[in-house]
Amino acid sequence: MERTISFTLNGRPASVKVDDGRMLLWVLRSDLGLTGTKFGCGEALCGACTVIVNKEAVRSCSTPVKDVAGKHVMTIEGLGQNGLDVIQQAFLKHNAFQCGFCTPGMILTAYALLLKTPKPTEEQILRHMEDNLCRCGSHVRIVDAIQEAAGARGGV
Amino acid sequence: MDVSRRGFLALAGPGLYVFFGVEPASAYQQEPNRLPTRQSGPIDFNAYLRIAADGRVTCFAGKAELGQGAGTVLAQILAEELDVAYESVGVVLGDTDRCPYDMGTFGSMNVPVLGPALRAAGAEARAVLLQMAAERLGAPADTLQVKAGVVTDAASGKQVTYGQLVEGKRIERHLEKVPPKPVKLYTVVGHAAARKDAMAKVTGRARYAGDFMPPGLLHARLLKPKAHGAKLTAVDTSAAEKFGALVVKDGDLVAVLHERPDMADHALELVKAQFELPPASVDDRSIFDHLVKTAPRPQPAGRPSGDVAEGEKQATAIVDATYLNSYVAHAPIETHTATAVIENGKATVWASTQAPFMLKPQLAQAIGFSPDNVRIVAPYVGGGFGGKTAGPQAVNAARLAKATGKPVQVMWSREEEFFFDTFRPAAVVKIRAGLNSAGKVVLWDSSLVGGGDREGRPFYDIPNQRTVSAGGWQGGNPPGMHPLDVGAWRAPSVNTNTFARESHMDLLAAKAGVDPLEFRFNHLTDARMRRVLETLAKQFGWKSAKGPSGRGVGVACGMYSNAYSATMAEVEVNRTTGHVQVKRLVSVLDVGMALNPDGMRQQMEGSITMGLGYALSEEVRFKDGAVLDRNFDSYSIPRFSWLPKIETVLVDSPENPPLGGGEPPIITIGAVLANAIYDAAGARLFQLPMTPERVLEAMKKG
Numbered sequence: 001m002e003r004t005i006s007f008t009l010n011g012r013p014a015s016v017k018v019d020d021g022r023m024l025l026w027v028l029r030s031d032l033g034l035t036g037t038k039f040g041c042g043e044a045l046c047g048a049c050t051v052i053v054n055k056e057a058v059r060s061c062s063t064p065v066k067d068v069a070g071k072h073v074m075t076i077e078g079l080g081q082n083g084l085d086v087i088q089q090a091f092l093k094h095n096a097f098q099c100g101f102c103t104p105g106m107i108l109t110a111y112a113l114l115l116k117t118p119k120p121t122e123e124q125i126l127r128h129m130e131d132n133l134c135r136c137g138s139h140v141r142i143v144d145a146i147q148e149a150a151g152a153r154g155g156v
Numbered sequence: 157m158d159v160s161r162r163g164f165l166a167l168a169g170p171g172l173y174v175f176f177g178v179e180p181a182s183a184y185q186q187e188p189n190r191l192p193t194r195q196s197g198p199i200d201f202n203a204y205l206r207i208a209a210d211g212r213v214t215c216f217a218g219k220a221e222l223g224q225g226a227g228t229v230l231a232q233i234l235a236e237e238l239d240v241a242y243e244s245v246g247v248v249l250g251d252t253d254r255c256p257y258d259m260g261t262f263g264s265m266n267v268p269v270l271g272p273a274l275r276a277a278g279a280e281a282r283a284v285l286l287q288m289a290a291e292r293l294g295a296p297a298d299t300l301q302v303k304a305g306v307v308t309d310a311a312s313g314k315q316v317t318y319g320q321l322v323e324g325k326r327i328e329r330h331l332e333k334v335p336p337k338p339v340k341l342y343t344v345v346g347h348a349a350a351r352k353d354a355m356a357k358v359t360g361r362a363r364y365a366g367d368f369m370p371p372g373l374l375h376a377r378l379l380k381p382k383a384h385g386a387k388l389t390a391v392d393t394s395a396a397e398k399f400g401a402l403v404v405k406d407g408d409l410v411a412v413l414h415e416r417p418d419m420a421d422h423a424l425e426l427v428k429a430q431f432e433l434p435p436a437s438v439d440d441r442s443i444f445d446h447l448v449k450t451a452p453r454p455q456p457a458g459r460p461s462g463d464v465a466e467g468e469k470q471a472t473a474i475v476d477a478t479y480l481n482s483y484v485a486h487a488p489i490e491t492h493t494a495t496a497v498i499e500n501g502k503a504t505v506w507a508s509t510q511a512p513f514m515l516k517p518q519l520a521q522a523i524g525f526s527p528d529n530v531r532i533v534a535p536y537v538g539g540g541f542g543g544k545t546a547g548p549q550a551v552n553a554a555r556l557a558k559a560t561g562k563p564v565q566v567m568w569s570r571e572e573e574f575f576f577d578t579f580r581p582a583a584v585v586k587i588r589a590g591l592n593s594a595g596k597v598v599l600w601d602s603s604l605v606g607g608g609d610r611e612g613r614p615f616y617d618i619p620n621q622r623t624v625s626a627g628g629w630q631g632g633n634p635p636g637m638h639p640l641d642v643g644a645w646r647a648p649s650v651n652t653n654t655f656a657r658e659s660h661m662d663l664l665a666a667k668a669g670v671d672p673l674e675f676r677f678n679h680l681t682d683a684r685m686r687r688v689l690e691t692l693a694k695q696f697g698w699k700s701a702k703g704p705s706g707r708g709v710g711v712a713c714g715m716y717s718n719a720y721s722a723t724m725a726e727v728e729v730n731r732t733t734g735h736v737q738v739k740r741l742v743s744v745l746d747v748g749m750a751l752n753p754d755g756m757r758q759q760m761e762g763s764i765t766m767g768l769g770y771a772l773s774e775e776v777r778f779k780d781g782a783v784l785d786r787n788f789d790s791y792s793i794p795r796f797s798w799l800p801k802i803e804t805v806l807v808d809s810p811e812n813p814p815l816g817g818g819e820p821p822i823i824t825i826g827a828v829l830a831n832a833i834y835d836a837a838g839a840r841l842f843q844l845p846m847t848p849e850r851v852l853e854a855m856k857k858g
Binding site: 022023025026029030031033035036037038039040041042043045046048075076077080084088091092095097098099100101102103104107125126127129130131132133134135136137138139140141142143 | 222223224225351353354355356357358359360361362363364366367369375415416417418419487488489490491536537538539540541567569570754758761762763764765766787788789793794795796797799802
């Protein structure tokens, strides 16, 4: 059904008049021009499209836009808008990426973990990140970066 | 298809242009030991660099940034030779209008082939700039010093910057045979450097082919046949048209286009198509017999030695085995994508491709354009691994842009990615080897079918040996031999051939009752391979024992593009489920001088992690031309929980020319895990991937 959906996007009010069953990924990329969120599989199997909705990591390729009405949505563009977040700094420091295509999803998935679990164990990190796929094999560095960011955030 | 000098100058804008007349190899004439082993032919140096009026340097190269850090290492090389700050060097990659011709980003050729050319370019530019500075400062060039792009005459204290020297000028000076900077003076190359792509990638600002969305863009979705070999017999697109999609039918191409990508997806679902399916043929289980039956006449792979008949006579024990591996997908997280714009008779296409200059003439031909009117840009590419060498999605985007008169983006779905991929070929390797009574291998007779011949001939000292190869990844196979398209997959041929050779060496070692590492040393005189293995054994803490020892440790070594790679692993095999957990993996690499050690380590870690997939889980299921794997639920690639403790060691080898490291570390992963599984459970796996089912089956056989 076509209707206006309003939500908070990267801290600012946003409204789109769209078929409300459309997936958030495509509305973000195509209607709103936020291309940092990536398409990888279309079935919530890879995590490249991860965004934050009300502090939870969500697969935007499988989230109808109506589900975010009235909610707070943050994409990778929003995370760094007031200076790099500690998780971004940690990814930079550890070169925790190669091709970079999974990176926005990795960073936001890790961000959601640290919101809930500021001092995750390695086991918790692995379990939380498990369904985010990286084909270049940056996993080791991603784990290192998350551990570093957890330390830098000081458990806050 | 090189960029003409005039074309390059017109595009590049004002700045300094340095013209070079030296062939790439001459860069190493001062240091003959450093001669690169491969050259791609003469390269026009003048197109490689530009120094702007503000002193900033731009490095132009036709490579694609696939994540391997191409831009970073090239900037290091140029900064080193020019004596400018690394931070002042920017890179422009993979743009056929702005960069000099490059064959493509594959084969670990960036460092060994492009590196020397760029080194020569930088050295020559620096010499020209010094000459100019000498004239400006009134001092002899050889008394001047350069640091961070500032030239200083120590006697007078006067200074001039590169930026000041070139401001408002175009200089076409030419110097011959300028020696590159001696390696011992390096301060940038060989040291860590911040990746040039880092900030863009952590902020989401890095743009990939699908992130270019010019005004008026239409997203195209293409009708995919149900199986390879299926023929479209009828198509009804009326429902898609009614939905509001534009439909293009152009020969074999049926596409629906919409200004929203997901609406185009929906429109495609509304297309009713009938296909005549190909006759029942082969599947992922019957493929191996099929390959052997359909293979062409075998050709020698490498130089034979001695006489295999003589080897048979000398042998007191014979070990025969056949090794199999299935088709493996590239599965980059970014699917093949391209955005095409045609304006004023010129086509510009942003494409996820490893070979923009190879794509350019193909695409031009497909749309009936002169190649001069086609510009391909490989922006950031979301993983390649050999799978983005051709660019069929870019050709289709351009065809559709031409047909509709609008910019068009094609982005493959994951299902299309698994269907149209040029897979790593399924292969059969047969090896017959013999030991004499002293435990030496005196016979090696092997046949490679389907996978290709690279590194098929063992590098071990074996007096009587012969290897033949039939069919491979390069194409030219008999029609129908490979029922799926095949192509280069990270270190083509060599994962397969290393798995077979190194598994067989382990079988022979066990037969001889000798520790597998010691057994390899007994057949190795190559000093570099010996050093790599010695370094590895020390790092790993290898303790000699004959296999299977029950500890779950294994060793494998191999070569690729002149680089030496060796790996030891420790695994845990669950005897109930057959699941293999890799506990620890140590990789040692000799790539000559490592230009960017941390970048090399990233390649090693990435290779090891990716290698776990082809070793343990990845195989493409197919039947009668239909690919049964459609997404990451059934086609399982490595995940965080699979991670072993990874240790990487670069053998310090500055006396050898630098080589690429993106491929060599992956070649041993199948073999080292097969050998470690054998050591753990006494079960020999002869087929990749080593799934839990196959591990259990092998354990039953004992």
